[in-house]
Amino acid sequence: MASHEAHIREPLIIGKKDYHQVTEDITYPIAGKANKYWWMAFTVSFITMCWGVGCLAYTVGTGIGVWGSNKTVGWAWDITNFVWWIGIGHAGTLISAVLLLFRQKWRMSINRSAEAMTIFAVICAALFPVFHMGRVWLAYWVLPLPNQFGSLWVNFNSPLLWDVFAISTYFTVSLVFWYLGLVPDFATVRDKFARMGKPLQQKVYNILSFGWSGNARAWHRFEELSLVLAGLSTPLVLSVHTIVSMDFATSVIPGWHTTIFPPYFVAGAIFSGFAMVLTLMLIARKTLNLEDYITVNHVESMNKIIILTGSIVGVAYLTELFISWYSGVEYEQYAFLNRASGPYWWAYWSMMTCNVITPQLFWIKKVRRSFVATFIISIFVNIGMWFERFVIIVTSLHRDYLPSSWVMFHPTFVDIGIFVGTLGIFFTLFLLFCRTFPVIAMAELKSILKSSGDKYKK
């Protein structure tokens, strides 16, 4: 079945697995009991999530004034976090859809958790545009619903409205795509529970798998639908962050009003998404004993994408600087000078260091094949990409056209609390996912097992 791979190619998973072993390995965290590390991680994440939810409730109850934003800097951590999370949410779709279309088989070990991460990241991201509203209880007004308010209608000129469509579409398609992939695996889990003699779990997973029978017709439709959804998702990878970037690009604020933003944001999103996938996968492969499935080759492949997208981002940074100088517009010129040398220089240089310099270390083969180095650099990229959004949003706003309005922004504990809280939400969901869903796409993975050849003969 999978004998199309040449012998000289490195196997994508190691440890001489057979089908049964794969099932056992992947369903182990679901069928077994959680270890104490899981419980510790879960407790911390859950408490953090509760804290974040508390901060959100405080914000809704008291007013956006509990944040540090002000008359000049109307958006700060809220939209920074939004764009950051949305960016992180990009890797999943890219891995599952684009790499599927490109027939990159190595993606199979990581796509499931990457997609889960996408879903959770988009949930975290969506919180911000909703809760940054002064009157969140009227958030539904951004939907083009027929209403009794007279002729009131949404403003289709507004990029924020485009966001509503972009994010909701992206979330829906990602969720469906993810769930579709899960269907055969749920069936496997169901069967596992059947073997273990646990009827309740068996029933639950049976429902989750829509009574998957595994017959040829089902498989055929599964494959076809995967392909169709991959085709649908692929433009979304580009569109979502393109539209998010238009929140800024269509404005008149120096540092925002930039035509380079769409490709630059998409590259940055993939960059940050891959970094987050790496961070999570490197933890998961250790804690969930998936060393055989997520190998150094996977890490290396992803690191190559990180070099590519990181370099695109670096070129974009330099292009921005060049264009601002070349434009001859004093406001543009100052906006970028201010980023590099103004009061928020440290944010700019953190961004530059983390996003442009550190990923370049992956040119060294030893580094990109090192788990420890990858883990550290992935953390750097995560931090760097947060700062990128902070730099774009806060340093552009805090000193725009009229110097009389120039101010500083200082975050409050609520700003920090909500951000940390979304990390809590993300990890809580991810940890629950690890314990209840197959973290690796078993069915797909089994298709690339080497099962013939001399080595595999028993």
Added chain:
Amino acid sequence: MTKVKKYWKGIEELENTPEFRKSAENEFPEQTNVEFLGNDALADSSTNRRDFLKFLGFGVTAATIAACETPVNKAIPYLNKPEEITPGIANWYASTFADGNDYASILVKTREGRPIKIEGNKLSPVTKGAVNARINSSVLSLYDSTRLKNPLAKKAAATWSEVDKDIKSQLEAIAAKGGKIRILSNSIISPTTKKAIADFTAKYPGTEQVTYDAVSYSGILKANQANFGSAIIPDYHFENAEVTVSFGADFLVNWLASVEYAGQYGQTRNPKNGKMSRHFQFETTLSVTGSNADVRVAIKPSEQGLAVLALYNIIAKAKGAATYDAGIADEYKDKLQTAAAELLAAKGSLVICGSNDTNVQVVVNAINELLGNYGNTIDTATPVYLKQGDDAKVAALVAEMASGSVDAVILYGVNPAYTYGEKFVSALEKVKLKISFADREDETASLVDYVCPDNHYLESWNDANPKKGQYSLGQPTISPLFSTRQAQESLLVWAGIETSYHDYLKANWQTTTGASWEVSLHDGFYSVPVAQVAAEPVKPAAVAATKETPAAPATDISSAAAAVRKGVTAGATELQVYIKTGLGDGSQANNPWLQELPDPISKVTWDNYVTMSPKQMAELNLSRLERGDDNADVVEVTVNGVSIKAPAFPQPGQKYGTVGLALGYGRTAAGKTADGIGANAYQFVSVVDGNATYTAYDVTVKGTGEKYQIAATQTHHTLMGREAIVKETTFSEYLKDPKSGNPQLKLQTTNHGKQPVKDINLWRDHDLETGHLWGLSIDLNSCIGCGACVTSCTSENNVAVVGKDEVRRSREMHWLRIDRYYSSDMNQEVADAEGLNAIDKFTEMEAASENPSVLFQPLMCQHCNHAPCETVCPVAATTHSLEGLNMMAYNRCIGTRYCANNCPYKVRRFNWFKYSDNEQFDFNMNDDLGKMVLNPDVVVRSRGVMEKCSLCVQQIQAGKLTAKKEGRKVKDGDIQTACATACPTHAIVFGDLSDVTSEVRKLSKDDRSYNLLEEVGTQPNVYYQTKVRNVKESA
């Protein structure tokens, strides 16, 4: 034969049964059998389960439905509608503001019997419609919940009859034994009040009135006494001065009749007339007036008298008069020489000085005399009565009180425990009967026996005589909110006069002016025709000696000159106590509008602070608040053993080696808004040679290591080389080319050839030709930065006060702000010459010059025709009107703040919190009394919505409606925005840009006119006019 039709009322009648016939005969039909509640049978009836459930269901449902109802705030209609009140229609009353500092003839706007706004009375020949921030904010002081609600006797609430009985008996006892009664008041310009005091004195001989001005001008009074034989303040005519030289007199916003002077000054500053006055300012702390000067020289307080003398010498030399050794430092000689030369060359000129030193003022008089300014720019025949205080007499009174020989003291309009200090407090203890007319239990009123709270001026009848021949009337616009009584009425009651003060005033008005009461009441003022001025019936006491135009001052000023020299022992660090535009002398300190009004110069709210030159701060290692830092170092300032702690604030233009501290802060018993804010600078006011002096020469300043966060609305002070934001030119350049300083933007190359930026559009254009197109024109040259428009806007548009903490977080809500920029020593030419890179250039640009030139730019919503805010709102809450307005639908706003981010002018304000009915924002919108000031035409915005300047759309609508009702077109000038009405220099003009005859249209086509940030393509409907400075190569 036809059958006769038979008509019947019912089957019974048709059938005609015996029962029917019987009942038809009965006159009163039998009662229907109704089961009444009193029926005994009812008690026997039983409710079965089904009925019970029905009742239960009905009861619960009814109760629930009733509970669902929103609470109804009942608007009770008038049973008998007062003739003059129509709900929804504002009534305007002419009245007078006079609080011992400022005077203005005003119009009070009332709605449903509540005064809600104050504007200037344009008919008044004195103030000509001008007001300042303190005057138009005074309406809020009316609704101050700290005001006393009844008289106090020995700190306990009492009734008026009790208080009157006690006071009268005690006063009579004092009068009987020939004891001393003293009335300590601020400058009273009301002839009728003076008459009431005279009547009081007649009843209680031994009464004497002493005038005490916390901000004193006794130096001028005494100098004129010496020179003219009468202690007067002359009427200054800045409009006739081609050259004005001011030594520390902040005459545009604080000094004497500044409300009047600002307008006069404005007249001389319009370059269109082909001439522009020259203005020299020699001062210590950068003032509003100094920042408008063409030539500003920073001097130490100790050098002020010497500079005046030096100027005298130069002029005297030219005129052949005697000169005296001045010993002025060389650094000022050039500037003094220039000033003198221009003074001598000018047809009309004026030299004034803010010093309260008699000798210095004598020298100033001599200068004006040499220049021939008397009779030209200085009118001694029309004395100004605004300030009558004699500091020596006050000091004598305090000594008298301390000796225990004063039996009773009545305090009226003064707060000496705060302004005069400990000396007065200990002297007051010795007085047996202490009465105060204070409206609250302030620092002094809390020490007295009886507080007989005076009405707010908007609840009072009053008259005023600001200068000779000019009278104005004050009328109540609301009945007293509390059980308070006009001070004059109290005096009359104690004097045993039964007449109400209204009748008393009316009678006296007729005797004083001879004018018709009704006409005067309608107009708010009466001017004695010039011919009759000499034959005025009653002259206020202070100027009773003024018989005719005083003679020229004595030319021999040798003793004065000697005293000026002698008085100077320059210190290493000197102190200048100054007045801030917001709080003035501090009497209205509990007014949150004034506390939140940014100082025109420092842009700091809610505090006073020690102003220091940045150079000196660097030497003392104090934070210069650079790069948006707002954590100031607290310093301790000590003068003669008295010290205060206040944050040090870097003030460009402050003379090196001096510090400044503003009066009006450090209140301890003014109310919740003012108490504990800032430091009391009155502690540093001392009496020298019989005059209060607002300077100190031996000052120590040292850091305390403490930090304090300044609440400023502007933390960046220079233009960063962005000259296109505030365009300026010089007068000589302007004469050559009126377009100078206002270069047109370069044409942009497009696929349709070269086009002006304005025409390059992504959006479809609005129809700007049909109908109205409302717009503003703001003359940056006329704007003096005073801030009257800011408080006027606050008052008109219910702008929330957010408090010190929120201003620190840069969240003030002002719809209209005045940006203030300092010049910097760094610019592109300097950078090129020094070979600086861009980073260094911009970093140095952030620092202001040591003695910067200053620019003011009022900024409100620019009402862009292509508004960046409109396109980004996801719910279309902000849209464009057909009349060029950028509108906000608060109800539709969901608060994404995208519009504020995308506004290049940053004029949008977000409701971060609920600012009304919120304990966290305990200002006027948190109590029912304070809310009475709200304009019912403007909604109070809720939490989470964006707001901004609406160009007073409620006024526009009202104006259009009036025109419509009268069947005519809207005339230019019919509709005015709050900012335009408040501007004392007529810098802000509102009107219809599509009306070819309108003033604003003409101004928008002027050579000096430009749109702010035109290149962004926003197409604003607000136009600015280039600032023109009358600077010359030499100075």
